[in-house]
Amino acid sequence: MSTTVAAASRTGSRPAARLWRPLLGLIRFAAVVATTFLGLLAVTFFIGRVIPVDPVLAVLGDRAPASAMERVREEMGLNLPLWQQFVLYVRQAFSGDFGTSVLTTNAVMDDIRRVFPATIELATLGTLIGTGLGVPLGVLAAVKRGSLTDQIVRVIGLVGYSVPIFWLALLSLLIFYARLGWVAYPGRIGVAFEYSFTSTTGLYLLDALWQGEWEVAWDVFRHIILPASLLGYFSLAYISRMTRSFMLNELGQEYIVAARAKGLSEARIIWCHALRNAAVPLVTVIALSYANLLEGSVLTETVFSWPGLGLYITNSLQNADMNAVLGGTLVIGATFIGINLLSDLLYRLLDPRTHAR
Incomplete structure (x- = not known):
């Protein structure tokens, strides 16, 4: 009798365990997201307080009267304790409120909405180029391991890691724009279309x-x-x-x-079997590469006068506009966290072995 009751209790607990396991995973996932984002907020906050730039001076200038400076300091909450x-x-x-930009006098979030699509467009096309060429080259190097082809692919990768991007950007402008005229001048769109073309998505x-x-x-391209x-x-x-x-x-x-x-x-063995299994961790690599381009395109945007978030942060930093700098940094960090978590979810969906853990 006791054996039957115990078996029945175990049978009844299985549906509850099946329901509790996904819920526990969701709670754990939400806790990781919240903790990571809170850590990002803490880092950006203390960086803003450590940098020797007085936001009140950036707003009013150094010739403002002491009473006005004290009033602005109270309005910004800088007279409160640090916690x-x-x-x-x-x-x-x-709430999406990063303050007002000193440089543009607009809300920082409005500026970010205006410039971030340019960075997304640039990073997306860069990731498509890198993935479309990088995956076949990596497969070719693995298949011909130790050959001259493998050595060439590895040297190409080594140069990509070693050469500073700003130097390569200046050199490419000198060759392809100034000498050959194959590409347009720095910027995002020609002067002839800047005011006549209306973009809906950015x-x-x-x-x-x-x-x-x-x-x-064609001009934008x-x-x-x-x-x-x-x-x-x-x-x-x-x-x-x-x-x-991976291959x-x-x-x-x-x-x-x-x-x-x-x-x-x-x-068929290489492309349909080996690459198919290697594609599971490769999804995470591509996602992180895309996040790195969103995060690390500051120098590229500066050299090419690309009106994206990287150039916006650079100009704000040069003008001591810390609200814009911290707001842009926080958005890039949150985007990086989101893409990282999305890649982790895709990895779990594509790899059946993770469901048994």
């Missing part, structure tokens, strides 16, 4: 193609192709190296030997 300032900063950040190339403005699309290719090259260096590593690991597995024993063609 109260942090609580106020967190509250404002969660993604100029996509909007121009969608609206059928072929002349505008001539502006974006060089900086996107440079970012794509640095993305290619990382993606090709990781693809080579070498897969080509040494027993199922590859079994596939060759069955008489399958080498192309």
Whole structure:
């Protein structure tokens, strides 16, 4: 009798366990997101307090009377204890309020909404270039391991890691713009179309193609192709190296030997079996590469006068506009966290082995 009751209780607890496990995973995931974002808020807040720049002086200037400076300091909450300032900063950040930019006199969040699509467009095209070239090159290097082809691919990746991007950007402008005239001058769109073309999404190339403005699309393409290719090259260096590593690991597995024993063609083994299994961790690599381009395009945007978030942060930093600097840094950090978590979710969905953990 007791055995039957125990068996029944175990049977009844299984549905509850199946429901509790996803809920526990969701709670754990939410806790990780909240903790990571809170840590990002803490870092940006204390960086803003450590930097020897007085935000009151940045707003009023050094010739303002002491009474006005004291009044602005109270309005900004800088007279409060540090922990109260942090609580106020967190509250404002969660509401999307990063203050007002001294440089543009606009709300920082409005400026970010205006410039961030340019960075997204540049980083997206760069990631497409890096992935479209990096994955085949990595596969080719792994298949021809130790050959001259493998050495060339590895040197290409090494140069991509070693050469400073600002130097390569200046050199490419000198060659492809000043000497050959293959690309347009720095900027995002030509002067002839700057005021006549209306973008709805902030993604100029996509909007121009969608609206059928072929002349505008060609002009935008001539502006974006060089900086996107440079970012794509640095993305290619990382993606090709990781693809080579993943493919070498897969080509040494027993199922590859079994596939060759069955008489399958080498192309099918490489592209349909080995690359398919290597694509699972490769999704995470590509996602992180995309996040790195969003985060690290500051120098590229500065050299090419690309009106994105990187150039916005650089100009704000040069003018001691700390609200804009911290707001832009926080948005980039939150984007990086979001893409990182999304790649982790995709990895769990694509790899069946993670469901059993």
